[in-house]
Amino acid sequence: MTTRIHHLDCGTMHPLGAPGGRLMPRRMVAHCLLVERPEGLVLVDAGFGTGDLADKKRLGRPFLSLVRPDLAPEQTARAQVADLGFTVEDVTDVVLTHMDVDHAGGLGDFPHARIHVAAEEHRAAMDPATLLEKRRYIQGQWAHGPQWQLHEAGGDDWFGFSGVRALGDDVVLIPLRGHTRGHSGVAVRTPEGGWLLHAGDSYFWHGELERPPAYNYGLVGFQKLMAVHEKERRTNQERLRELRAGHPEVTIFSAHDETEFNHLA
Numbered sequence: 001m002t003t004r005i006h007h008l009d010c011g012t013m014h015p016l017g018a019p020g021g022r023l024m025p026r027r028m029v030a031h032c033l034l035v036e037r038p039e040g041l042v043l044v045d046a047g048f049g050t051g052d053l054a055d056k057k058r059l060g061r062p063f064l065s066l067v068r069p070d071l072a073p074e075q076t077a078r079a080q081v082a083d084l085g086f087t088v089e090d091v092t093d094v095v096l097t098h099m100d101v102d103h104a105g106g107l108g109d110f111p112h113a114r115i116h117v118a119a120e121e122h123r124a125a126m127d128p129a130t131l132l133e134k135r136r137y138i139q140g141q142w143a144h145g146p147q148w149q150l151h152e153a154g155g156d157d158w159f160g161f162s163g164v165r166a167l168g169d170d171v172v173l174i175p176l177r178g179h180t181r182g183h184s185g186v187a188v189r190t191p192e193g194g195w196l197l198h199a200g201d202s203y204f205w206h207g208e209l210e211r212p213p214a215y216n217y218g219l220v221g222f223q224k225l226m227a228v229h230e231k232e233r234r235t236n237q238e239r240l241r242e243l244r245a246g247h248p249e250v251t252i253f254s255a256h257d258e259t260e261f262n263h264l265a
């Protein structure tokens with residue numbers, strides 16, 4: 001049972017491009033959830049963490065100069081958990097959509113937590129096969145040796161998707177491969193009985209899920225460049241469009257869309 005859900009931006013970014021045009025959004029967020037359950041707090045995605053702020057270089061020069069994250073101390077999940085009156089130890093579980101630099105940076109700030117991720121994503125991060133994978137995963141972000149809880153794909157039906165229970169019936173991993181090898185959405189049952197679907201990087205900007213979809217063209221290029229399975233990425237986007245159209249009880253949001261974040265936070 002979830003009792004309360006907080007929306008946190010754990011890393012505002014200012015991607016290089018033509019702000020205000022149709023190339024790139026002006027700002028992107030790192031949308032994370034802090035879910036209150038009687039058993040403990042669950043963090044969905046970890047944004048940038050204090051380890052990234054202390055050692056910006058580990059994020060890599062291309063990322064820093066293209067994506068331009070603020071890396072503000074008050075935006076780390078650790079700082080926001082404290083602001084809400086909780087301790088780091090209250091966070092018992094972290095569930096990751098994937099292990100890219102802007103999603104896994106905060107792991108080191110919750111060294112006692114169990115870290116849930118799709119087994120396929122963990123394999124990709126631990127044993128990157130291509131140059132793209134070698135660059136996107138920052139080994140230092142999990143150098144502290146987290147307590148991994150790996151989830152194999154398969155599982156129950158969740159609105160026509162296969163869902164893998166991460167934490168009981170309330171927090172479910174939804175395989176949405178494409179952006180990375182084991183990329184997943186994270187569905188969280190709300191206290192009101194509906195669902196939030198953190199769609200991670202399945203799409204980046206709200207227009208992409210509209211019918212007909214609207215695009216920022218620079219951002220589309222970026223997503224193609226970063227995708228491990230481009231065809232599956234596009235197929236999964238279309239499945240999310242169908243889900244949104246057919247199931248108003250499911251609120252879908254991207255990890256990076258500022259408009260959706262402002263609407264929900």
Ligand SMILES: [Zn+2]
Nearest residue numbers: 100102201255
């Ligand atoms: Zn991302």
